[in-house]
Amino acid sequence: MNSSENEKVKVLGHRTIFLMLFNLVAFAMIVARLYYLQVYEADKYKVMSDKNRISTRFLVPPRGVIYDRNGEVIAKNDQDFQALLIAEQTSDINQTLEAFKNIIPLTVDEETRILKDIKNKRRFIPIKLKNDLSWEEVAKIELNAPDLPGVEINEGLSRIYPYADLYAHVLGYVGPISDADKKDNPLAMVPGFKIGKAGLERTLDYQLQGKGGTVKLEVNAYGRVMKEIERNSGVQGDSVQITVDSRLQEAAYEAFGEESGAAVVLDVRTGEILALVSKPSFDPNLFTNGISYKHWNALLNNERTPLVDKAVSGQYSPGSTFKVVVALAALEAGVINVGTRIYCAGGMDIGNIRFHCWKHAGHGSLNVVEALKYSCDIFFYETALRVGIDKIHDMALQLGLGEPLHVGLDNEKGGLIPSKAWKKARFDKNWTPGDAANSGIGQGYVLVTPLQLATMLARVVNGGYAVQPTFIKPTEADLKKIKRLDISTRHIELVKQGMFEVVNGAGGTAGRAKFNIDGAVMGGKTGTTQVRRISMKERLSGIIRDEQLPWKLRNHAWFMGFTPVDNPRYAVAVIVEHGSSGSGVAAPIASKILQKALELNIK
Amino acid sequence: MEYIGYGNNGQSLKDKILGISFTYILLIVILAGIGTMTLYSAANGSWEPWAGKHLMRFGFALTLMIFMALIDARQYYKWAYVFYLVSMMLLIAVEVFGHIGMGAQRWINFGLFKVQPSELMKIGIVLFLARYFNAMTIQGIRTFRGLIIPALLTLFPVAFIAMEPDLGTALMVLITATVMVFVAGVQWWKFALVGTIGGGSLPIIWNFLHEYQKNRVLTFLDPERDPLGTGYHIIQSKIAFGSGGVFGKGFLHGTQTHLNFLPEKHTDFIFTMFSEEFGMLGSLTVLALNLLVIALGYLFAFRTHNYFAKLTIIGLNTNYFLYVFINISMVMGLLPVVGVPLPLISYGGTVMFSIMASFGIILCMSINKSKMSFDDNR
Numbered sequence: 017m018n019s020s021e022n023e024k025v026k027v028l029g030h031r032t033i034f035l036m037l038f039n040l041v042a043f044a045m046i047v048a049r050l051y052y053l054q055v056y057e058a059d060k061y062k063v064m065s066d067k068n069r070i071s072t073r074f075l076v077p078p079r080g081v082i083y084d085r086n087g088e089v090i091a092k093n094d095q096d097f098q099a100l101l102i103a104e105q106t107s108d109i110n111q112t113l114e115a116f117k118n119i120i121p122l123t124v125d126e127e128t129r130i131l132k133d134i135k136n137k138r139r140f141i142p143i144k145l146k147n148d149l150s151w152e153e154v155a156k157i158e159l160n161a162p163d164l165p166g167v168e169i170n171e172g173l174s175r176i177y178p179y180a181d182l183y184a185h186v187l188g189y190v191g192p193i194s195d196a197d198k199k200d201n202p203l204a205m206v207p208g209f210k211i212g213k214a215g216l217e218r219t220l221d222y223q224l225q226g227k228g229g230t231v232k233l234e235v236n237a238y239g240r241v242m243k244e245i246e247r248n249s250g251v252q253g254d255s256v257q258i259t260v261d262s263r264l265q266e267a268a269y270e271a272f273g274e275e276s277g278a279a280v281v282l283d284v285r286t287g288e289i290l291a292l293v294s295k296p297s298f299d300p301n302l303f304t305n306g307i308s309y310k311h312w313n314a315l316l317n318n319e320r321t322p323l324v325d326k327a328v329s330g331q332y333s334p335g336s337t338f339k340v341v342v343a344l345a346a347l348e349a350g351v352i353n354v355g356t357r358i359y360c361a362g363g364m365d366i367g368n369i370r371f372h373c374w375k376h377a378g379h380g381s382l383n384v385v386e387a388l389k390y391s392c393d394i395f396f397y398e399t400a401l402r403v404g405i406d407k408i409h410d411m412a413l414q415l416g417l418g419e420p421l422h423v424g425l426d427n428e429k430g431g432l433i434p435s436k437a438w439k440k441a442r443f444d445k446n447w448t449p450g451d452a453a454n455s456g457i458g459q460g461y462v463l464v465t466p467l468q469l470a471t472m473l474a475r476v477v478n479g480g481y482a483v484q485p486t487f488i489k490p491t492e493a494d495l496k497k498i499k500r501l502d503i504s505t506r507h508i509e510l511v512k513q514g515m516f517e518v519v520n521g522a523g524g525t526a527g528r529a530k531f532n533i534d535g536a537v538m539g540g541k542t543g544t545t546q547v548r549r550i551s552m553k554e555r556l557s558g559i560i561r562d563e564q565l566p567w568k569l570r571n572h573a574w575f576m577g578f579t580p581v582d583n584p585r586y587a588v589a590v591i592v593e594h595g596s597s598g599s600g601v602a603a604p605i606a607s608k609i610l611q612k613a614l615e616l617n618i619k
Numbered sequence: 620m621e622y623i624g625y626g627n628n629g630q631s632l633k634d635k636i637l638g639i640s641f642t643y644i645l646l647i648v649i650l651a652g653i654g655t656m657t658l659y660s661a662a663n664g665s666w667e668p669w670a671g672k673h674l675m676r677f678g679f680a681l682t683l684m685i686f687m688a689l690i691d692a693r694q695y696y697k698w699a700y701v702f703y704l705v706s707m708m709l710l711i712a713v714e715v716f717g718h719i720g721m722g723a724q725r726w727i728n729f730g731l732f733k734v735q736p737s738e739l740m741k742i743g744i745v746l747f748l749a750r751y752f753n754a755m756t757i758q759g760i761r762t763f764r765g766l767i768i769p770a771l772l773t774l775f776p777v778a779f780i781a782m783e784p785d786l787g788t789a790l791m792v793l794i795t796a797t798v799m800v801f802v803a804g805v806q807w808w809k810f811a812l813v814g815t816i817g818g819g820s821l822p823i824i825w826n827f828l829h830e831y832q833k834n835r836v837l838t839f840l841d842p843e844r845d846p847l848g849t850g851y852h853i854i855q856s857k858i859a860f861g862s863g864g865v866f867g868k869g870f871l872h873g874t875q876t877h878l879n880f881l882p883e884k885h886t887d888f889i890f891t892m893f894s895e896e897f898g899m900l901g902s903l904t905v906l907a908l909n910l911l912v913i914a915l916g917y918l919f920a921f922r923t924h925n926y927f928a929k930l931t932i933i934g935l936n937t938n939y940f941l942y943v944f945i946n947i948s949m950v951m952g953l954l955p956v957v958g959v960p961l962p963l964i965s966y967g968g969t970v971m972f973s974i975m976a977s978f979g980i981i982l983c984m985s986i987n988k989s990k991m992s993f994d995d996n997r
């Protein structure tokens with residue numbers, strides 16, 4: 017071998033050693049990288065790996081059950097099945113939807129909603145296809161699963177109201193969460209999650225909701241669930257017991273027959289609401305899964321306004337029922353007393369307007385008890401003028417009128433008790449004697465809700481205790497805290513005497529409604545309030561009988577009653593919209609309700 | 620059979636068989652075993668569809684390797700240029716038929732088996748350069764003129780392979796050839812010059828790349844750029860590595876792979892899958908085995924006394940090193956994803972046979988310890 021050949025091999029040897037070093041460096045780089053990925057950054061990648069494979073889904077907790085005062089279930093949850101669609105799990109969402117429609121027909125409404133959801137929601141959020149699936153439908157879907165990629169059956173709970181229409185205005189209803197409410201609630205994105213939309217369901221929503229559970233699922237890259245890793249079922253919402261007695265509620269509801277109106281029954285000693293109905297009503301079960309347009313429009317366009325809770329949102333002139341307040345204000349102010357007699361000649365001039373008594377012939381001379389019994393208008397025009405509106409205002413507010421009572425129902429109204437200052441502020445006009453006279457018989461500006469009227473009556477007949485109406489049973493401690501109003505017992509007894517006479521005295525305005533159950537009798541006060549202005553011409557020509565007017569124009573009929581008179585326990589306020597006559601229409605309904613309360617002996 | 624066992628400087632078949640490095644074969648068998656095991660896991664614990672076939676292929680390839688090891692080493696020298704030419708012609712044929720036929724096509728179907736000319740070229744370029752430099756003096760190697768032919772005959776097939784398009788293989792052939800030129804003793808400054816020119820021409824090359832190749836490079840530089848597309852592979856692969864940690868998730872328990880987050884787990888990304896299940900300890904074991912295979916290769920190169928044999932071993936060894944390095948680097952995010960499998964472990968017949976054939980040649984060269992000259996042409 018020559019030297020050139022040797023040189024060549026030597027060079028090759030050197031270069032090869034260099035190459036080997038290069039290879040070693042390359043391997044060292046790989047080892048360093050391995051260390052970096054598998055030791056230094058391992059924790060980060062472990063988290064990412066878990067994020068990949070673990071899909072956490074929220075479980076909707078069962079909503080709390082609502083019981084009536086006797087432990088009867090009035091709102092519960094029933095199992096139901098719904099079909100969901102997860103967009104990211106299907107390659108062709110329209111094809112899946114078509115395939116689904118071939119198995120389970122969808123209405124146009126449903127399809128519109130689904131297409132909207134598909135557009136608006138993120139691709140991994142399940143979209144509701146259809147609720148309330150029957151076993152048969154579930155089986156059909158499962159059977160066709162290969163043609164329905166992305167479709168899942170979800171076992172859900174739907175809210176059931178066993179008494180349907182009976183409790184619509186008390187309990188309200190639940191419904192899918194709206195965008196506005198979504199912000200903070202992690203459950204909001206879970207299909208089937210419902211929140212209270214109205215009534216006590218809304219007010220007590222926080223208690224009833226419970227705590228959401230989670231289920232951790234292992235999913236593969238295509239989103240298919242491989243197995244369940246961990247389940248935390250969550251906590252059912254708290255049960256709530258309310259003070260309403262379903263039997264009395266039903267009796268009150270039935271007592272109205274076809275009339276529309278509202279009734280509120282209170283335990284006068286505690287303020288517990290024993291019944292609260294508003295007629296006509298609706299079926300809250302319709303709302304649970306989203307009400308259809310047809311039903312919604314029917315409810316919305318009904319002239320008798322079934323969606324309005326007349327018991328708390330209906331504001332009406334109290335009419336003659338307000339005379340109780342006026343009488344107490346006057347007695348307390350000392351402008352009249354037990355012996356004060358006022359002569360009713362059927363009419364009187366106030367300013368330059370002539371005010372009539374409902375009895376044009378006049379009642380003659382009356383004391384306060386007789387004035388209440390016969391509901392004499394002249395007596396109360398005069399009394400109101402003597403005591404002045406501001407004292408009436410103060411008394412009304414003490415008794416629970418003029419401001420909302422906050423029982424937790426939607427759109428609870430405060431009514432209106434006028435005062436001089438109010439009129440000045442509102443109309444920039446001075447208070448007139450005519451205003452006072454009108455207020456004295458519960459007309460003019462005065463407005464109350466049935467709930468307020470029942471509260472007022474309860475506060476009077478319980479001896480002047482400021483009970484607060486409530487759906488939640490007050491504790492002993494709560495009851496001890498009830499304030500005694502600054503009204504003398506003597507005056508209260510006088511007023512009660514008057515209300516006793518209304519029903520039980522000869523010639524009392526509500527004589528037809530009286531009853532006597534084991535010695536328990538009813539006291540109360542009728543009221544009839546004008547819906548339209550009666551023109552001067554009508555006044556002179558003789559008034560058309562109210563019953564002959566179209567329904568919408570007839571007078572509202574009031575009755576507020578309590579029983580037993582000697583030791584009052586229950587108070588009721590009944591309004592019959594356009595019922596014409598307090599004594600003829602409202603009093604018998606109130607009577608039926610109170611009789612039922614006595615019969616049930618609700619404690 | 621004239622050259623098998625006989626005429627190789629008087630070595631008998633028995634001598635030759637005993638001359639084969641059994642350590643080398645053992646390492647290869649262990650690596651193929653790891654591959655089979657990983658493919659078994661990749662199929663969620665099943666011999667179907669990969670592991671069984673992989674093992675069977677390895678069996679055939681092992682036979683091929685031993686056959687090639689026992690061939691008279693002079694035959695490789697003798698047929699080196701012819702082999703290169705045939706490979707080149709097949710490459711051209713693939714390019715031509717591929718375009719007439721079904722778009723991008725990398726193989727030719729011979730009925731019984733398919734051949735990827737680019738794989739043949741990996742061996743062909745080594746044999747060609749080894750013989751070419753073997754015949755040259757060191758002075759000749761250090762002239763410009765001496766480099767013209769190797770440069771042209773390297774760039775020609777590289778260009779064809781790149782056009783297939785198979786950027787990974789093209790780069791491997793190019794780098795293998797460059798390494799051989801380097802080892803043969805070409806001056807450093809020439810590499811610096813070519814490097815500068817090459818760096819300067821990158822923007823021009825960039826324009827010739829396919830969109831998907833550009834994407835791969837861009838995504839390599841920033842995987843987050845396209846987390847659901849090309850970057851997805853790299854991100855998911857890194858997650859698999861990282862979450863495997865030091866000890867791994869256990870055989871058959873890699874979540875990234877078994878839940879299909881990791882694509883190509885049985886081919887290009889098999890090392891990721893292995894590493895997720897066996898952690899850093901497993902990965903280091905595979906690296907060590909490969910390092911030993913490569914080190915043994917260099918040992919063979921030093922031990923043989925023949926220049927052609929030395930250069931052939933270094934070329935083929937470099938080819939193997941590139942496979943391992945490029946594959947592992949790309950799945951760990953050190954290099955762009957260029958589609959280079961991990962030999963012996965990744966599923967796929969072509970690479971299995973081509974790499975085993977090159978092992979066979981390495982062994983053949985290593986058996987030949989004599990100073991025998993191949994210079995029968997001179």
